[in-house]
Amino acid sequence: MGEQDPRRRTMTRRRLLGSSAAAVGAVGAGAGIYGVADSAERTEAVTGTETVAWDGPRQAGIATAPPQAHAIFVGLDLLPKVGAAELTGIMKVWTADIARLTQGRPALADTEPELAAAPARLTVTVGYGPGVFVALDRPEVAPPLPAFAIDRLDPAYTGADLALQVCADDPVTVAHAVRVLVKNVRSLVTVRWMQRGFRRARGAETPGTTMRNLMGQVDGTTNPEAGTADFDSLVWDDGTDRPWMREGTTMVLRRIRIELDTWDELDRPGRELSVGRTLSTGAPLTGAYESDEPDFSATDRNGIPVIPPSAHIARARHTHAGERIFRRVYNYDDPPAPGQVSNSGLLFVSFQRDITTQFLPIQRRLDEFDALNEWTTPVGSAVFVIPPGVGSGSYIGEGLFGR
Amino acid sequence: MGEQDPRRRTMTRRRLLGSSAAAVGAVGAGAGIYGVADSAERTEAVTGTETVAWDGPRQAGIATAPPQAHAIFVGLDLLPKVGAAELTGIMKVWTADIARLTQGRPALADTEPELAAAPARLTVTVGYGPGVFVALDRPEVAPPLPAFAIDRLDPAYTGADLALQVCADDPVTVAHAVRVLVKNVRSLVTVRWMQRGFRRARGAETPGTTMRNLMGQVDGTTNPEAGTADFDSLVWDDGTDRPWMREGTTMVLRRIRIELDTWDELDRPGRELSVGRTLSTGAPLTGAYESDEPDFSATDRNGIPVIPPSAHIARARHTHAGERIFRRVYNYDDPPAPGQVSNSGLLFVSFQRDITTQFLPIQRRLDEFDALNEWTTPVGSAVFVIPPGVGSGSYIGEGLFGR
Numbered sequence: 071m072g073e074q075d076p077r078r079r080t081m082t083r084r085r086l087l088g089s090s091a092a093a094v095g096a097v098g099a100g101a102g103i104y105g106v107a108d109s110a111e112r113t114e115a116v117t118g119t120e121t122v123a124w125d126g127p128r129q130a131g132i133a134t135a136p137p138q139a140h141a142i143f144v145g146l147d148l149l150p151k152v153g154a155a156e157l158t159g160i161m162k163v164w165t166a167d168i169a170r171l172t173q174g175r176p177a178l179a180d181t182e183p184e185l186a187a188a189p190a191r192l193t194v195t196v197g198y199g200p201g202v203f204v205a206l207d208r209p210e211v212a213p214p215l216p217a218f219a220i221d222r223l224d225p226a227y228t229g230a231d232l233a234l235q236v237c238a239d240d241p242v243t244v245a246h247a248v249r250v251l252v253k254n255v256r257s258l259v260t261v262r263w264m265q266r267g268f269r270r271a272r273g274a275e276t277p278g279t280t281m282r283n284l285m286g287q288v289d290g291t292t293n294p295e296a297g298t299a300d301f302d303s304l305v306w307d308d309g310t311d312r313p314w315m316r317e318g319t320t321m322v323l324r325r326i327r328i329e330l331d332t333w334d335e336l337d338r339p340g341r342e343l344s345v346g347r348t349l350s351t352g353a354p355l356t357g358a359y360e361s362d363e364p365d366f367s368a369t370d371r372n373g374i375p376v377i378p379p380s381a382h383i384a385r386a387r388h389t390h391a392g393e394r395i396f397r398r399v400y401n402y403d404d405p406p407a408p409g410q411v412s413n414s415g416l417l418f419v420s421f422q423r424d425i426t427t428q429f430l431p432i433q434r435r436l437d438e439f440d441a442l443n444e445w446t447t448p449v450g451s452a453v454f455v456i457p458p459g460v461g462s463g464s465y466i467g468e469g470l471f472g473r
Numbered sequence: 474m475g476e477q478d479p480r481r482r483t484m485t486r487r488r489l490l491g492s493s494a495a496a497v498g499a500v501g502a503g504a505g506i507y508g509v510a511d512s513a514e515r516t517e518a519v520t521g522t523e524t525v526a527w528d529g530p531r532q533a534g535i536a537t538a539p540p541q542a543h544a545i546f547v548g549l550d551l552l553p554k555v556g557a558a559e560l561t562g563i564m565k566v567w568t569a570d571i572a573r574l575t576q577g578r579p580a581l582a583d584t585e586p587e588l589a590a591a592p593a594r595l596t597v598t599v600g601y602g603p604g605v606f607v608a609l610d611r612p613e614v615a616p617p618l619p620a621f622a623i624d625r626l627d628p629a630y631t632g633a634d635l636a637l638q639v640c641a642d643d644p645v646t647v648a649h650a651v652r653v654l655v656k657n658v659r660s661l662v663t664v665r666w667m668q669r670g671f672r673r674a675r676g677a678e679t680p681g682t683t684m685r686n687l688m689g690q691v692d693g694t695t696n697p698e699a700g701t702a703d704f705d706s707l708v709w710d711d712g713t714d715r716p717w718m719r720e721g722t723t724m725v726l727r728r729i730r731i732e733l734d735t736w737d738e739l740d741r742p743g744r745e746l747s748v749g750r751t752l753s754t755g756a757p758l759t760g761a762y763e764s765d766e767p768d769f770s771a772t773d774r775n776g777i778p779v780i781p782p783s784a785h786i787a788r789a790r791h792t793h794a795g796e797r798i799f800r801r802v803y804n805y806d807d808p809p810a811p812g813q814v815s816n817s818g819l820l821f822v823s824f825q826r827d828i829t830t831q832f833l834p835i836q837r838r839l840d841e842f843d844a845l846n847e848w849t850t851p852v853g854s855a856v857f858v859i860p861p862g863v864g865s866g867s868y869i870g871e872g873l874f875g876r
Contacts, residue, residue, distance in 0.1 A: 116676060185685060266806075268648075271644065411659055
């Protein structure tokens with residue numbers, strides 16, 4: 071039986087034609103470039119087959135552009151027995167898993183290998199929280215953030231010894247990678263939190279336009295552009311203070327709840343004055359296009375500033391070029407608490423060479439005053455050192471642990 | 474300033490060239506058909522711009538194929554004051570919102586209109602739980618499911634008076650639609666649950682191949698094919714018993730937790746015997762291809778059945794052609810409970826003309842025995858009547874409420 075199955079004949083013909091999948095391995099990553107990968111066994115569209123290099127001087131998932139559609143941020147705590155030797159073990163396991171999964175290959179001893187088949191630009195970024203440096207007896211390297219008056223932090227979303235930022239354009243790929251990475255080190259860590267974020271689907275973005283958050287605002291304007299010298303100097307450590315941090319960076323992850331119910335009661339002019347931008351275009355109130363520089367000195371005919379000094383963009387504005395950060399944010403939208411309609415917000419994620427000189431001055435200004443604070447509440451906060459990248463024969467954090 | 478902005482000149486040139494977006498409004502929905510929509514203001518890839526008709530004799534989101542990548546299922550309870558008049562009001566509001574949002578237009582009084590711009594095959598399917606028919610004094614129309622021995626139901630995921638199945642290929646689109654639909658009727662309902670599900674991203678599916686769940690199995694083989702007479706007779710009500718149900722159907726939503734930790738301890742032969750299929754291909758153990766008919770009478774040389782009688786596919790197998798259902802399942806993957814690594818499973822969703830004669834016999838056999846039961850636990854369950862579709866000038870459920 072089955073020899074008469076026309077589909078089976080098709081499969082055989084495809085096999086005879088040979089696999090052209092290898093040629094499709096490296097495809098253009100630009101928006102709007104689509105095609106069909108023909109393999110011996112099946113046909114896949116390109117969103118699933120795109121890959122991002124796992125190795126190199128810097129970790130992936132930071133300059134990777136555009137940011138992938140889906141992310142899970144995992145915060146892990148070390149069990150008391152974990153020291154430098156066990157951390158090295160975790161890093162070796164993760165490095166091997168990351169090298170395989172990001173390239174569409176099953177992890178070692180992967181119990182669901184078929185789920186690894188669509189890398190979908192998977193990246194995994196590993197970070198070290200204050201607890202790692204306490205375990206290494208070097209707590210001064212990565213102190214936790216100071217407290218801010220606006221914070222209403224839930225311990226369930228705050229702090230962690232280790233972080234994984236797992237991003238891909240496919241949510242099954244992200245779920246599988248997180249499962250593999252966490253279960254393979256479960257004898258040494260516990261899960262403190264998992265936070266799921268999303269942006270527009272791959273193929274549904276508006277190229278060249280900044281993502282909108284669930285308040286409807288563009289979120290990420292004036293970001294330094296990946297690959298430029300400006301970006302590099304703002305994000306990557308040059309190793310001057312600590313040689314093992316060369317090409318590393320730091321990550322701030324803050325969970326910002328949006329009070330959508332009261333935000334929705336505010337009219338559009340009120341919203342635009344709070345943000346300092348026109349909602350429809352994202353342009354500053356003094357300009358016509360999103361990329362226009364805001365003019366904070368402009369006044370209307372009554373002498374009133376066009377952009378209120380309390381507007382978010384006025385408060386968040388850097389006071390000098392070195393004070394900037396790179397934002398790579400995700401939306402979150404979780405089931406609401408009883409009696410509520412929504413539980414939505416922003417996973418604010420920023421990368422910067424130095425938290426103290428780049429992130430903190432901005433955050434202190436927003437803490438002091440920001441018109442948007444009425445509709446946003448920080449409910450989680452964590453900081454991590456992102457060590458440099460890795461190559462074949464080495465492992466993540468080798469420069470820190472391997473001495 | 475700004476007149477020298479080269480990008481601004483580009484925008485103006487685009488405006489002068491005029492909008493060709495309208496011509497791209499109706500695009501091929503088949504897998505692998507991609508393109509770029511050029512509009513006056515921006516360029517979008519097709520995943521965001523595809524639309525599904527909101528009107529017609531049957532509700533969308535059932536025969537819509539392939540199933541969209543993202544879904545949120547919302548269970549709502551009616552406040553005590555709600556009767557037929559208020560239900561009619563809810564249906565009119567939802568019908569107007571659905572007509573606009575699914576076509577990429579902001580809802581009436583949409584407070585975040587920019588988030589409606591990417592319909593991404595958005596569909597909204599409305600269902601009526603037992604509570605609606607109690608409110609109408611007709612409880613016999615939609616009784617709840619009987620209890621099953623395998624069930625460990627959490628009230629937080631069980632039952633509901635009204636259901637929304639909101640599906641799209643973009644997670645921002647889904648979040649925005651759910652927010653709009655729920656908040657616009659919040660004076661009449663409370664949220665009982667929201668359950669988020671996902672499949673492979675649009676463009677990362679393997680066309681012609683069934684989705685894999687997070688156990689790594691293909692899930693949905695032998696499904697009747699949308700658009701065939703077979704599908705139509707299994708899914709759509711012919712109105713014989715209740716004229717207002719003509720072209721309606723019923724939906725079963727069961728939240729099935731996967732015990733991934735113990736499942737991962739089982740070797741591949743053990744998994745394949747539990748399911749009755751080869752994991753890599755999805756073929757029955759008696760066949761070579763996923764679509765091969767399983768041969769439950771085949772034995773090995775020792776006379777032992779190749780597919781164990783306790784295997785999932787043997788127990789789930791229909792005993793006659795009319796006993797089949799249409800499955801449209803989603804994965805879920807939520808943050809784990811303290812001390813756990815995963816909280817994953819399946820949002821089992823089935824549509825069938827008659828729950829009693831199609832769904833229940835299958836479910837009773839699985840409840841009695843199914844080798845997979847050791848690794849799966851139903852933790853939520855709800856049933857809904859899906860009323861027929863709607864056109865301009867009418868509203869969802871008009872045949873039921875409008876008399």
